[in-house]
Amino acid sequence: MIRSLRMLLWLRWRLAWHQWRREPLILQIVGAVAAGAGALLLVIGSLTGFLAGSILAPGMPPGAHRLIGHVLTAAALYVEILDLSVALQRGELPEIRKLLILPVSPGELFVVHMLGFPLWHTRVGLWATSMAFLTGPALKDGPRWLWLMPAVTALLAGMGVSRYCAHALSVARVRNPEGRRLLGSGFVLLLVVLISLAACLVQPMPPAQRTPGPNRVLQADPAQDARQQAVLQITVWERILQPLETWVPPSGSAARSGSSRKVGSRPSSLSPRPSLHGPGWAGGSLAGSPGKGAAPRRGGAAVSGPGWNGVKQPGARLVQSSVGNCPGCCPAQLQWHLPRFMPRGASRRFSYHSPLPW
């Protein structure tokens, strides 16, 4: 088996070498630079990832971890797109049909086929960087970080397999090269959209707060999270969204709020923005559930009041966004609420925590 793999890698190398030799000078230079960059990424990325993971990662807020995860995912997607585009336009890859006459196993063929794509070293570099980055927190904060290693590996492998299937499908089903390119690009775009949606909809880590100490552990605190969400809602409501709100039909709005005004507009009788630790905030809900002890005042402390998220407000805006400080979690937070698409009383918050201080 080792011999077969060695020979298949040698085949890959010879194919790449001959193809490179036949290319115009400018493409030869570009190819050499790309290969060098890939090799550098392998080495420098691994080292940087390990250093960043061991030194910086334990002190980072969870939002920063999420951001790094999303950046790595985006980078992997970018590599896949680029790889497939290049592969579909290049001359020759080690086709499985041609290798079937050789004494090799399907697993070896698969590995070689994956390694046969032009940017395989970039993919390996990304994986090495991710693993190195995760090693740091695992060493400092405990082995519970280790589960992310197979998860990241599975994610990268899944992307590779998806791209592999897209290529195999396009080669087998579509004879027209132009059609192949279109099919491959369409598949990759679909992949990008799906993964982007998943990244938006799924919070990789629960809202958390840090506890001091040498062995700091990230702990989820739903009460504090709810308080944070409420403050964020109010902040953005006051500063950004209030002028943009649309009118609510007077019949529904007036019946509930007693006056005809914009959805969520802040009534003049409201007090200034409440304190984070003020009474009634710990149990505050942004989900439109009936308020528990909170007055139905939109845009103020009554974030838990009925109709807050627009579920009970026909004509309310589809999107309510909030930007503000996110104490204990990360410097800033951006949220999207999609009230119209939610069942009554349900809470579906799509949030992205960013460490950027805006």
Next chain:
Amino acid sequence: MNDPAQARAAKLRMGILPDPPALFDHLTGLEHLLLVGGMHGPDRHEARARANELLARLDLADAADQLVLEYSHGMKKKLGLAMAFTDRPEVLFLDEPFEGVDPVTSRVILDLLRRFVERGGTVFLTSHVLEIVEKLCTHVGSIVQGRLRLHASLDELAREGRLEERFLALSGRSPAGSPDLSWWTD
């Protein structure tokens, strides 16, 4: 053969020439033989010696370092056959081995196959040219519309007439009496 290990072991005892030959355009003839030799087991020097001998025997020595994309159809056929012969196979599967091959090379291939059979090897050969089959084979199987319709030794078939006639009878199509092309009639 569903077991990958068994499939691998079986392939080590086979030589296969598909049609078209499974060649890489951006690989030289010599590198193809080194690849197969390296897979099948002989060490690097032995593989190179065998490759050079095969290339010389099949009149490909001058093109050993050329990329396959510069090869003619016949040269590709010969290189594919050389790949099948690189190790010491027990069974050869050859798909149209004489198609597009010049007469001299055809004779070389014929000699190689005869010696291979004399040494105890088995050759499965497919061809649409039934004269070649009659000339080379000891047993014949006829596949008509994807089904094996005839399997017999050539001696048995010889008693019933020529192979071509038997095949035409099996296929149910006889070219005898087919009319001239319409624009040939005066």
